[in-house]
Amino acid sequence: MALLCFILFCWFHIGLLLGGFSFAADPVANFELQFSYITASPLGVPQQVDSSLPSCRSSEWEVSRPGIEMRRSSWQDGVLGTNCPIPSNWNWTYRFQVKDQIGSYHYVPTTHFQRAAGGFGGFVITNRKVIQLPFNTPDGDMVITIGDWYTRNHSALRASLDAGKDLGMPDGVLINGKGPFKYNSSVPDGINHTTLNVDRASGARPNPQGSFHYGSINVTDTYVLRSIPPVMIDGKRRASYNGISFANLDTPVRLADNHKVKGAYKLDFPNMPRSGSPRADRSIINATYKGFAEIILQNNDTVVQSFHMDGWHMGNGQKTTGVFPGGWTAILVYLDNVGAWNLRTVNLDRWYLGQETYMRIINPEDHAQKTELPVPDNALFCGELGHLQKPQRSLASSGSTMRQPRKVNWWMVMAFGGVVYMMN
Ligand SMILES: *[C@@H]1O[C@H](CO)[C@@H](O)[C@H](O)[C@H]1NC(C)=O
Ligand SMILES: *[C@@H]1O[C@H](CO)[C@@H](O)[C@H](O)[C@H]1NC(C)=O
Ligand SMILES: *[C@@H]1O[C@H](CO)[C@@H](O)[C@H](O)[C@H]1NC(C)=O
Ligand SMILES: *[C@@H]1O[C@H](CO)[C@@H](O)[C@H](O)[C@H]1NC(C)=O
Ligand SMILES: *[C@@H]1O[C@H](CO)[C@@H](O)[C@H](O)[C@H]1NC(C)=O
Numbered sequence: 248m249a250l251l252c253f254i255l256f257c258w259f260h261i262g263l264l265l266g267g268f269s270f271a272a273d274p275v276a277n278f279e280l281q282f283s284y285i286t287a288s289p290l291g292v293p294q295q296v297d298s299s300l301p302s303c304r305s306s307e308w309e310v311s312r313p314g315i316e317m318r319r320s321s322w323q324d325g326v327l328g329t330n331c332p333i334p335s336n337w338n339w340t341y342r343f344q345v346k347d348q349i350g351s352y353h354y355v356p357t358t359h360f361q362r363a364a365g366g367f368g369g370f371v372i373t374n375r376k377v378i379q380l381p382f383n384t385p386d387g388d389m390v391i392t393i394g395d396w397y398t399r400n401h402s403a404l405r406a407s408l409d410a411g412k413d414l415g416m417p418d419g420v421l422i423n424g425k426g427p428f429k430y431n432s433s434v435p436d437g438i439n440h441t442t443l444n445v446d447r448a449s450g451a452r453p454n455p456q457g458s459f460h461y462g463s464i465n466v467t468d469t470y471v472l473r474s475i476p477p478v479m480i481d482g483k484r485r486a487s488y489n490g491i492s493f494a495n496l497d498t499p500v501r502l503a504d505n506h507k508v509k510g511a512y513k514l515d516f517p518n519m520p521r522s523g524s525p526r527a528d529r530s531i532i533n534a535t536y537k538g539f540a541e542i543i544l545q546n547n548d549t550v551v552q553s554f555h556m557d558g559w560h561m562g563n564g565q566k567t568t569g570v571f572p573g574g575w576t577a578i579l580v581y582l583d584n585v586g587a588w589n590l591r592t593v594n595l596d597r598w599y600l601g602q603e604t605y606m607r608i609i610n611p612e613d614h615a616q617k618t619e620l621p622v623p624d625n626a627l628f629c630g631e632l633g634h635l636q637k638p639q640r641s642l643a644s645s646g647s648t649m650r651q652p653r654k655v656n657w658w659m660v661m662a663f664g665g666v667v668y669m670m671n
């Protein structure tokens with residue numbers, strides 16, 4: 248994890264120089280990330296974690312970058328409702344514009360509970376020289392990722408959830424892939440650690456884009472999403488919003504629309520908590536283009552929950568909002584971003600157990616693809632559309648091609664391409 252983060256960070260800076268100097272207008276920066284598993288011992292116990300070194304096995308993969316807006320292009324969002332998973336041993340390039348989105352972000356795997364194995368890291372977007380900031384140029388960026396860590400591997404954790412068990416207390420906390428962290432400097436021998444000296448500073452923030460006067464907004468759609476503790480649905484322990492536990496889509500929403508696939512999803516997600524027994528379904532929200540939606544998140548679960556909606560900044564540049572048990576929060580979004588956007592709890596176990604849905608936003612008057620970018624030419628096909636997928640040259644064994652890539656492999660490449668508005 249730390250290694251991955253470091254590599255991305257270095258390449259980002261290389262990208263900055265090349266991009267900044269070689270193109271005047273819209274510089275493009277490319278970042279290549281290789282995901283694979285290695286054995287490491289961040290808490291002193293050897294286990295399988297994500298890294299960028301060739302080794303072991305892997306499985307299909309997707310990566311999302313929460314908080315980056317992906318204007319008009321949910322095609323690049325990297326969740327199962329928008330993208331087919333990248334088969335193991337294949338590469339795939341996400342292309343997206345990060346204009347007007349200066350800030351700190353992260354990338355994170357979204358399939359098969361892989362987030363629990365690491366594989367996430369920082370992603371910093373800074374300004375181009377021609378764009379003034381309302382504060383002094385920062386001396387630098389420090390990427391710090393902090394999270395619970397289990398010494399069980401991600402497949403073992405997933406198996407626990409599938410068997411209806413709680414994950415229990417994490418075995419420790421990792422900071423940038425290292426641990427254990429204590430309030431003093433006594434770290435046992437053989438445990439990797441880092442010391443960071445931080446002088447806190449403050450500065451004005453850039454104005455959020457498109458701010459509205461909240462009091463004068465006429466809300467057109469209200470959704471109350473209530474989470475409750477996991478319950479049994481068809482003999483399995485599942486988590487839900489409004490009594491719907493989301494069943495993974497086989498065919499991404501907009502790909503299904505484009506190819507007129509029927510029954511890939513249902514547009515009947517209830518906009519209020521429902522009575523009656525919860526069910527597992529492929530229910531998504533039929534949202535109104537250019538509506539002002541008020542989304543009220545009610546946490547009736549017993550744990551603190553964080554919610555995230557892809558495709559937007561939530562509130563003033565916020566990407567995620569936290570809600571205490573028994574509490575609620577409301578977010579207001581102007582639904583001008585056409586596509587299918589994931590709304591989910593960030594709590595990994597609850598998300599895995601079905602606490603998510605999508606908002607499908609369509610501009611009924613757009614017949615010329617002005618409000619949504621066309622399907623990218625490298626789109627992967629799966630589910631009902633799996634027969635359209637062309638074989639790709641396997642990365643592991645040059646010469647062989649793979650169509651049904653569900654085999655053991657060594658490594659996988661995913662390239663991030665972006666039109667990046669860059670720094671000094
Ligand atoms: C500590 O980090 C080094 C270099 O990244 C690595 O080779 C070593 O295996 C790590 N040790 C543990 C206990 O994780
Ligand atoms: C990714 O795959 C494409 C198509 O098979 C190939 O042209 C490209 O060179 C590959 N890129 C990397 C970085 O392996
Ligand atoms: C993950 O952990 C389980 C249970 O400890 C073990 O059986 C399995 O081999 C591990 N998988 C890998 C790839 O290390
Ligand atoms: C640091 O903390 C550990 C326990 O967390 C304790 O055993 C040790 O004495 C502490 N060392 C110092 C120098 O305070
Ligand atoms: C909200 O609706 C009221 C009454 O229809 C109207 O006067 C007002 O201009 C609307 N506000 C906005 C921001 O559209």
Ligand SMILES: *[C@@H]1O[C@H](CO)[C@@H](O)[C@H](O)[C@H]1NC(C)=O
Pocket residue numbers: 514533534535536
């Ligand atoms: C979705 O909403 C639009 C109006 O925004 C409506 O015309 C359409 O019938 C709805 N579709 C379904 C399946 O409810």
Ligand SMILES: *[C@@H]1O[C@H](CO)[C@@H](O)[C@H](O)[C@H]1NC(C)=O
Pocket residue numbers: 545546547573574575
């Ligand atoms: C659920 O949340 C609502 C809104 O905060 C609250 O009124 C209600 O008492 C909660 N019910 C339970 C069972 O927690």
